[in-house]
Amino acid sequence: MKELDIIQDVILNEHNQYLHNVSIDNVILVYHNKELKVLLQRPHGLAKWTLCGGYIKRTETIDEAAARIARERTGLEDLFLKQFKAFGNPTRTRDSAITVKFINEHIDHSTEKNNWMLDYFVSLGFYTLTEFELVRPTGELSAEECQWWDILKLPALLFDHKLIIEEALKALRLHLYNYPIGYKLLPEKFTLPEITSLYETILDKKLDDRNFSKKLLATGIITKLDERRNIGPHRSPFLYIFNKIKYDEALENGIVLSI
Amino acid sequence: MKELDIIQDVILNEHNQYLHNVSIDNVILVYHNKELKVLLQRPHGLAKWTLCGGYIKRTETIDEAAARIARERTGLEDLFLKQFKAFGNPTRTRDSAITVKFINEHIDHSTEKNNWMLDYFVSLGFYTLTEFELVRPTGELSAEECQWWDILKLPALLFDHKLIIEEALKALRLHLYNYPIGYKLLPEKFTLPEITSLYETILDKKLDDRNFSKKLLATGIITKLDERRNIGPHRSPFLYIFNKIKYDEALENGIVLSI
DNA sequence: CCTTTATTCCGTAAAAAATACGTAATATTA
DNA sequence: TAATATTACGTATTTTTTACGGAATAAAGG
Incomplete structure (x- = not known):
């Protein structure tokens, strides 16, 4: 050899x-x-x-x-x-x-x-x-x-x-907790109760709807529309979309969602 | 075939x-x-x-x-x-x-x-x-x-x-930001200025020494010793060790270090 | 021995953020 | 029009974070 x-x-x-x-x-x-x-x-x-x-x-x-x-x-x-x-x-x-x-x-x-x-x-x-x-x-x-x-x-x-x-x-x-990725699981237009309950399901814990929506809105990542969803025999919730620019920014740099 | x-x-x-x-x-x-x-x-x-x-x-x-x-x-x-x-x-x-x-x-x-x-x-x-x-x-x-x-x-x-x-x-x-792993880079006994400067190096930003040490101590992860390090012509800093039990717990469950 | 120098070591007040909580509005069905 | 289930929202309290300055000290040098 x-x-x-x-x-x-x-x-x-x-x-x-x-x-x-x-x-x-x-x-x-x-x-x-x-x-x-x-x-x-x-x-x-x-x-x-x-x-x-x-x-x-x-x-x-x-x-x-x-x-x-x-x-x-x-x-x-x-x-x-x-x-x-x-x-x-x-x-x-x-x-x-x-x-x-x-x-x-x-x-x-x-x-x-x-x-x-x-x-x-x-x-x-x-x-x-x-x-x-x-x-x-x-x-x-x-x-x-x-x-x-x-x-x-x-x-x-x-x-x-x-x-x-x-x-x-x-x-x-x-x-x-670090990126706004939850939105990817929702349709383009969604209501506050929907996103709240999504986060509750993933994190397996109860969230305070008032405080949670306050925080979400404070990040600027979601925007309220002048449009509601019809959910049957109840008050019709407003629809929201997420803000692409803020979203991409938060995805890039991370955010702290203390929820 | x-x-x-x-x-x-x-x-x-x-x-x-x-x-x-x-x-x-x-x-x-x-x-x-x-x-x-x-x-x-x-x-x-x-x-x-x-x-x-x-x-x-x-x-x-x-x-x-x-x-x-x-x-x-x-x-x-x-x-x-x-x-x-x-x-x-x-x-x-x-x-x-x-x-x-x-x-x-x-x-x-x-x-x-x-x-x-x-x-x-x-x-x-x-x-x-x-x-x-x-x-x-x-x-x-x-x-x-x-x-x-x-x-x-x-x-x-x-x-x-x-x-x-x-x-x-x-x-x-x-x-x-989520786990107390910084300590792994330090010797068993370390001083507050040492750990502060370690975090500053990794995160590439200046930290307020007073607030940083306050937070570290608040987590309970480090313990002050009745012992100092001799660093030449300066006031001798106290030595600290980390608390194994708290450390393991934080490693397992994650912590939020807002630094 | 005294001065200088570089460093450690606190504590408090102000601002910001997180939490806790209750009531009025409303869309439909019966 | 009453009943039902749901959405919408504001404020007071507590907790956390931030901002900031001055006294103590270990050695070296004159």
Whole structure:
């Protein structure tokens, strides 16, 4: 073995140590009927549900990959996406549901060719905020089912996807105090009771409506319209929109929402 | 081709799409002489400096990998580590410095075997906080040099490592407002002027010493000792330690340090 | 020994922000 | 037109944050 070969061999060995499966898992969230909901899919032949996930193409950035995955499932462009954490440990993709699927489909899961899904997997966690009304959940070919689930009543989830959702919510709560992102979950025009109850749901605590609206208005991020929503047998609440300029500024520099 | 083979082929193709190079880049920080310093190394035959990085073993979690990398460079166990962001795009590892190294070392960089470093690379960014006095920087065999650099006067860095450092500092600043992590950069016993100036350096703004110390003491996180530090021809400042119980609590639940 | 110098060490008053709280208006149904 | 469920909003109190200056002290130098 010549010296150069040895060097190349060392390099190649080192290379193999760097190679891992990498996926993106996207916690796509909406707010509907006073519930925070996450979009989940159930792959063909599997008894458990999964986050909307996918791989990274060699031609795109990880943010672009996450946006593409969100687009494939929601049909929407330009969604608000945020990377929040990477997950990786030797056993996170060990799940008996996969073995059951292989057995059911007569796939020989003892070969290296097929058991790769149980191998080391690094997953990059993103959350996406969007509006319930705009989304037409679509699993397309890759899933048997694709639908919204209340985050308080999740079905059985594959791998560590429950943990990933919990971490996404932790990150979302933290960001909610530092950025005006809550608005992304509401329609363009919304009422004060709606935004109050959204924040109450995410933060899981009761807010004083008078003080909360005072603070929101003080930031200048929302603007009152001369227009009301008809909500049936009750006084009609005013509609508000958010102020794009102030919003972008607060997104860039952060704000302190002491709520 | 039998049906099963086709399925397996599809699976295998999908598998390849998931495969990427994954590395960890660790922004190891200390505070010394009123400067925030980062530990960098210069690999053999390379003109540019890099963060302390490495790969993930298939037997460890990504946090364990980051801790191991920090240990290999600092000699210290149980460091404070925090994952802050993943980096990945098609061109982040294109750097002429690599090509120059290959040419200098007569390595044929046109073969797939050798140009893998220029391939798609996902890097998981961590920062590590520790004390200058405890660390003996050691590049060991993998680097020609390994030393501290003032974050305000960085040398030429490989790939996007300058960006990674900037993002680490952004994350550190944000965390500084929500967690009592600043203390990790100080020795066990420290003075009020020391911690004030540490926060001033990280946040890059002047603080009112009276109000800052009032707030710190109000959190209960630091405790005054009946002991002073001798600082030459000046009044000797009292020493403080931090309160482990309060500290852990604040680390767990977060605090709001309005500084 | 006394003066100089650079630094630490407080405390209080004013301003700003957060909190607590109750009642009148209103849109619809019966 | 009465009942019901909801929105709208202001003020007083408490808490937190900010602004600010002067006395104490450790060593060095004359």
